[in-house]
Amino acid sequence: MTDAERALPLxxxxxxxxxxxxxxTALRLFLDKGFHETTLDELVDAVEVSKRTFFRMYPSKExxxxxxxxxxxxxxxxEAEARELHGPVLDFLRETLIAAxxxxxxxxxxxxxxxxxxxxxxxxxxxxxxxxxVTVQSRLVTDLEIKLGINSREDVRLRLLGxxxxxxxxxxxxxxxxxxxxxGPREPMRKLGQWKGPGGSAELIRxxxxxxxxxxxxxTLTAG
Amino acid sequence: MTDAERALPLxxxxxxxxxxxxxxTALRLFLDKGFHETTLDELVDAVEVSKRTFFRMYPSKExxxxxxxxxxxxxxxxEAEARELHGPVLDFLRETLIAAxxxxxxxxxxxxxxxxxxxxxxxxxxxxxxxxxVTVQSRLVTDLEIKLGINSREDVRLRLLGxxxxxxxxxxxxxxxxxxxxxGPREPMRKLGQWKGPGGSAELIRxxxxxxxxxxxxxTLTAG
DNA sequence: CCCTTGGCGCCACTCAGTGGCAGATTAGCC
DNA sequence: GGCTAATCTGCCACTGAGTGGCGCCAAGGG
Numbered sequence: 001m002t003d004a005e006r007a008l009p010l011x012x013x014x015x016x017x018x019x020x021x022x023x024x025t026a027l028r029l030f031l032d033k034g035f036h037e038t039t040l041d042e043l044v045d046a047v048e049v050s051k052r053t054f055f056r057m058y059p060s061k062e063x064x065x066x067x068x069x070x071x072x073x074x075x076x077x078x079e080a081e082a083r084e085l086h087g088p089v090l091d092f093l094r095e096t097l098i099a100a101x102x103x104x105x106x107x108x109x110x111x112x113x114x115x116x117x118x119x120x121x122x123x124x125x126x127x128x129x130x131x132x133x134v135t136v137q138s139r140l141v142t143d144l145e146i147k148l149g150i151n152s153r154e155d156v157r158l159r160l161l162g163x164x165x166x167x168x169x170x171x172x173x174x175x176x177x178x179x180x181x182x183x184g185p186r187e188p189m190r191k192l193g194q195w196k197g198p199g200g201s202a203e204l205i206r207x208x209x210x211x212x213x214x215x216x217x218x219x220t221l222t223a224g
Numbered sequence: 225m226t227d228a229e230r231a232l233p234l235x236x237x238x239x240x241x242x243x244x245x246x247x248x249t250a251l252r253l254f255l256d257k258g259f260h261e262t263t264l265d266e267l268v269d270a271v272e273v274s275k276r277t278f279f280r281m282y283p284s285k286e287x288x289x290x291x292x293x294x295x296x297x298x299x300x301x302x303e304a305e306a307r308e309l310h311g312p313v314l315d316f317l318r319e320t321l322i323a324a325x326x327x328x329x330x331x332x333x334x335x336x337x338x339x340x341x342x343x344x345x346x347x348x349x350x351x352x353x354x355x356x357x358v359t360v361q362s363r364l365v366t367d368l369e370i371k372l373g374i375n376s377r378e379d380v381r382l383r384l385l386g387x388x389x390x391x392x393x394x395x396x397x398x399x400x401x402x403x404x405x406x407x408g409p410r411e412p413m414r415k416l417g418q419w420k421g422p423g424g425s426a427e428l429i430r431x432x433x434x435x436x437x438x439x440x441x442x443x444t445l446t447a448g
Numbered sequence: 449c450c451c452t453t454g455g456c457g458c459c460a461c462t463c464a465g466t467g468g469c470a471g472a473t474t475a476g477c478c
Numbered sequence: 479g480g481c482t483a484a485t486c487t488g489c490c491a492c493t494g495a496g497t498g499g500c501g502c503c504a505a506g507g508g
Contacts, residue, residue, distance in 0.1 A: 011455075011505060039494065050457045055496065085447045092447070127355050134354060148447055153402065156395040156435050157442035163391030164384065164442070171380040178377065211380050218381035218388070219440065223309045223316070223372055235474060235486075264464065274488045279465065 019057050021047050023067035027114060030065055035122045062128035066119070068112040069129060073136040075100035080140055085147060089158065093140075093165040094212045101201055101208070109201040116177045130170075137166045168211035176207045243281050245271050247291035251338060254289055259346045286352035290343070292336040293353060297360040299324035304364055309371060313382065317364075317389040318436045325425055325432070333425040340401045354394075361390045392435035400431045 008016070025046050029038045040061055044051050058064040079096040104112075119125040141162035145152060152159050249271050253262045264285055268275050282288040303320040328336075343349040365386035369376060376383050 009506075014505095015455085040496090041494085051496085052458075052498095053456060056455080059496095061495070087446060089445045089447055090443060130358060131351050131354065152395070153399055156392075156399070156438050157445050159395050160388065160391050160435070160439060160442040161445055163394075164388055167384050167387030167391075168380075170387075171376070171383050175377055175380070211384070214380050215384060216443065218384040219314060219443070221313045221381050221385055222311060223313055233475080239486085263462090275465085276467095276489080277487060280486085283465095285464070 015057075018047065018049055018053070022049070022054060022057055022064055026064045027067075027111065027118070030118055030122075031114060035061075035065065035118065035125060060128070062125055063132075065125055066115060066129055066132065068108060068115045069132065071104060071108060072100060072112065073132065075103055077136065077140060079103070080143070085144070089144065089148075090161055090165060090212075090215070093162070094168075094208075097165070097169060098205055098208060101205055104201075106201075109204070113177075113180075113200055116173060120177055133166055133170070137162050164215060165212070168215060169208065172204065172207035172211040175211075176204045179203075179207075239281075242271065242273055242277070246273070246278060246281055246288055250288040251291075251335065251342070254342055254346075255338060259285075259289065259342065259349060284352070286349055287356075289349055290339060290353055290356065292332060292339045293356060295328060295332060296324060296336070297356065299327055301360065301364060303327070304367070309368070313368065313372075314385055314389060314436075314439070317386070318392075318432075321389070321393060322429055322432060325429055328425075330425075333428070337401075337404075337424055340397060344401055357390055357394070361386050388439060389436070392439060393432065396428065396431035396435040399435075400428045403427075403431075 022043070026038075026043055029043055029046065040051055040054060043064075044054050054064075063070070076097055079099045080092075083092070083096055083099075085092055119129050141152075141158055144150075144162075145158055148158065150158050246267070250262075250267055253267055253270065264275055264278065267288075268278050278288075287294070300321055303323045304316075307316070307320055307323075309316055343353050365376075365382055368374075368386075369382055372382065374382050
């Protein structure tokens with residue numbers, strides 16, 4: 001990151017720094033006071049930029065809270081573009097997702113955990129998070145459709161597969177958070193300590209594997 | 225409907241009528257001028273109620289545009305509660321969904337088609353529609369989990385199944401609309417004529433069956 | 449050193465959505 | 479039918495997110 005930063009022109013570096021500052025401060029404020037209880041004016045005052053600048057960086061108040069999640073999806077897309085596609089497509093999606101999670105640093109999973117906790121207790125953010133993931137996944141599938149020469153009007157299989165892989169991710173993320181018993185921002189740091197380090201994303205990856213493994217059996221699920 | 229209406233107290237009947245009037249007028253205005261180009265004040269003026277009353281009927285501007293879609297989900301939930309659960313759960317979800325579509329009248333599929341057309345060219349409505357469907361489906365799955373004694377923390381299969389069935393629905397609805405070549409509100413009535421009657425929802429049901437049928441094969445989809 | 453270009457701050461504005469209160473309308477009861 | 483109490487509605491003022499426009503300042507390039 002520092003290398004990439006140095007290579008960028010001064011103007012871009014400044015932009016990136018305010019972007020970062022906005023995301024960090026937003027997460028801090030939202031965790032501290034709650035999402036709806038924090039106004040954009042407060043955030044913008046704290047970072048000392050104008051509201052106009054904020055909207056040049058992020059399209060909405062919701063999006064700035066989910067910067068960590070956006071990083072994940074960017075990584076996922078990058079991973080999918082880099083890797084070459086052969087074998088079962090579901091495995092491809094699974095592996096590129098795992099690779100994305102693995103590739104992001106230890107600092108990321110701290111921020112991501114905090115973000116997910118905030119999302120879990122803020123319906124408006126949950127909504128936006130869902131929407132973001134669906135949008136990204138749809139883009140991903142569209143790319144794959146082109147590569148495979150599939151037309152979703154005639155063959156919906158890939159579309160379904162994409163949704164399924166996203167569903168697995170959502171189950172995994174949900175169980176990851178609820179398994180941690182994260183309830184709110186006022187949880188003592190003692191518990192936060194447990195989450196830190198590689199354990200956080202290692203556990204997340206375990207949950208993802210678990211969810212993907214459950215896919216074949218889910219189809220045949222039968223009631224009494 | 226008329227029977228049920230007559231049974232209701234006067235106050236409730238009036239309430240229902242304004243609800244209906246709001247939904248009808250909203251759809252007409254949105255189709256005519258576009259969603260963002262129509263303000264709530266205009267809608268509220270046209271129906272001759274106050275803005276305050278509007279928000280007592282619908283939680284948001286988006287929701288009033290999707291009254292027909294809400295009817296579908298209500299029917300789906302009712303169908304799932306009425307029917308008893310045995311055999312493959314995926315079939316249960318599939319059959320209750322089909323039954324819901326079938327059960328709603330010919331007037332419904334006219335309104336639903338118009339609604340979907342509007343949604344297709346209005347991102348904000350597409351977002352809300354997705355959110356609505358996910359919410360309903362999540363409620364449905366939670367109920368089923370209780371009936372089956374499944375804990376989604378340990379067993380994510382049902383959760384995955386719910387998402388998969390919803391995905392099939394979304395593919396079906398999408399292809400149904402795009403297959404009709406619906407582009408905007410200015411399409412001549414000649415084309416609208418083709419959609420009318422049982423053919424509209426019959427085609428929709430065909431698309432749904434098609435999508436559900438594609439599920440087993442989607443898992444094994446493999447690239448070159 | 450100057451000129452161009454791209455951000456940025458500031459201001460005024462729109463519009464969705466909310467809270468509060470006064471007035472009307474209905475339901476239930478005598 | 480008349481009275482009271484519970485609802486519902488309309489009106490008004492207000493918050494806060496998001497946008498458009500313009501002047502300005504700082505950065506890149508010669």
